[in-house]
Amino acid sequence: MLKVSQVTFAYHNKNTLQNIHFSVEKGAHTCIIGESGCGKSTLLKAIFGLLDLDEGSIYWNDEQVLGPAFNLVPGHDKMKYLAQEDHLMPYTSVAENIQKHLSRQQADFSAQRTEELLEVIDMLPFAESKVKNLSGGQKQRVALAQVLAKEPELLLLDEPFNFIDNFRKNKLRRNLFNYLKKQEITCIFATHDSTDMLGFADQALVMKEGKLMANDTSEQLFNFPPNKYVASLFKEVNELELELFEASAEGKVLIYPTEIKLSENGNLTAKVIKSYFNGTNYFVEAEANNGQKIYFNSTEFLEASATIQLHVDETLLQQRKVKD
């Protein structure tokens, strides 16, 4: 189990991690998500032991993770950390790059282990290719196989899929996270992409400006986002004044565009501004009578300036009130 307790860290007096507190169970997959610069990479580095904390502590099982001031070779030996930049050997083959990272115990069945890892990253046909001839996304996959080679107890991945195209990403994510579950490897990964979080993380940590804003399952965060920042990580979201639905109501409510329906007996009146075709339907920008913008999906094209009735489910209006 990983225990991160009240961790605070500053780069040159600039607070980068503030009072971060959470734990991760053995074998669980946890994602760290948040806008660029919020401190995701810094948190991964702290967990791996690359930073000397200003306050707080980090424990992997019963062992405290200590920073470079206490370790000649920084980095915890039960963990593997894959940074955003890779450290591959360009003039050797993909297979050799992986073999180099296998542990001594695995030397006897090195070819079999290399093949297994090549399968996880979906690169069997590239085993003998030189790394220098690979694309950015392919190099990223080889770097991933390298950190898996030593069978770490805790794997820390920083944006592991950012150079990989969507077509490959889905298969790679399924392969990787199934493999990690099978091997009972605990994994913490930083990402910008909510599809990494929704499908593959047991637990999601949302960060903003160095603080931990939410720690929950991704389903819970999607269905009941505590604020607009969290909801916006998933997709575009409307933060609507409740007075639009009931004159005397106060406060705001978070509603995703797919949850607003065109309806003759709607509870919201609006005027269409523009319809954008998005392949399956139209993404419509409209304006409520208090001037607030409303975004929703429609199966039909709606003419600009048309007055329309929209409907939002009453239960959602209750459940999605914004908490301060």
Ligand SMILES: Nc1ncnc2c1ncn2[C@@H]1O[C@H](COP(=O)(O)OP(=O)(O)OP(=O)(O)O)[C@@H](O)[C@H]1O
């Ligand atoms: N070595 C460093 N020295 C000084 N400041 C740094 C250093 N590394 C990161 N920072 C700053 O710390 C803050 C957090 O950076 P970090 O890389 O952890 O964010 P991030 O959430 O991983 O961002 P991204 O998603 O863009 O990778 C940023 O303001 C960044 O500029």
